[in-house]
């Protein structure tokens with residue numbers, strides 16, 4: 001169905017299905033008609049490509065994805081939206097809607113069963129209350145996906161896509177940069193949604209790396225170090241890591257000098273490669 005970003009059409013659908021927006025499910029639907037086509041194009045929806053969408057709402061983005069991609073599997077938690085989606089997406093034979101919590105779906109199995117031989121991407125206007133668990137879940141499972149293009153809160157976008165080293169980076173920045181190459185695509189103002197949230201948004205794209213430098217065991221050690229290092233970001237690594245890793249300050253100081261860093265360095269002053277090197281030494 002066209003015009004799903006039109007406010008009168010949204011109101012008509014709400015009346016027809018007796019639907020009201022749930023704040024706790026992060027239901028802020030897109031009403032700016034220029035946004036969904038851009039997410040679909042920039043996210044890589046194209047012939048031969050399979051798309052996983054998370055959180056369909058009334059299907060405004062699903063519609064743009066289905067017009068471009070080979071197949072779309074859309075995961076929506078709110079059961080009230082399933083009959084709405086049968087109505088709004090009835091013209092698309094290449095869309096499958098799954099009524100599930102995305103955090104409980106076995107995405108590896110879903111990709112194998114639904115997209116055999118296809119390149120797969122994720123495109124979504126994410127429910128903001130679970131942005132990080134969704135993104136980290138997608139990355140940590142090492143799913144065979146090419147890219148993740150998602151709308152997130154502006155502040156989350158800045159943190160997820162921050163440079164390393166920089167004052168904006170945190171543990172999540174290091175994790176995202178370990179698994180992918182992140183970039184901010186375009187801002188989206190709060191007025192682009194119905195109901196309008198209290199924050200602005202940004203669409204980001206994470207290009208998932210095909211090969212990773214560490215084994216599973218080494219990764220665990222890296223992320224334990226990263227978690228400790230950024231736990232109190234204003235403190236020096238000598239202080240944060242000595243307590244989180246149970247090492248002496250002298251050991252941490254020696255490891256820092258081995259990677260060419262000063263003993264008073266803080267987490268935000270290290271690149272991802274330096275954090276990896278430090279983790280290998282310690």
Ligand code: SAM
Nearest residue numbers: 025029030055056057076077078101102125127
């Ligand atoms: N894609 C639509 C749009 O752009 O207008 C809706 C986006 S809205 C920000 C987020 C959607 O995610 C809502 O439809 C909400 O019901 C759904 N959602 C919330 N939590 C979810 C979860 N755990 N798993 C799947 N969908 C979820």
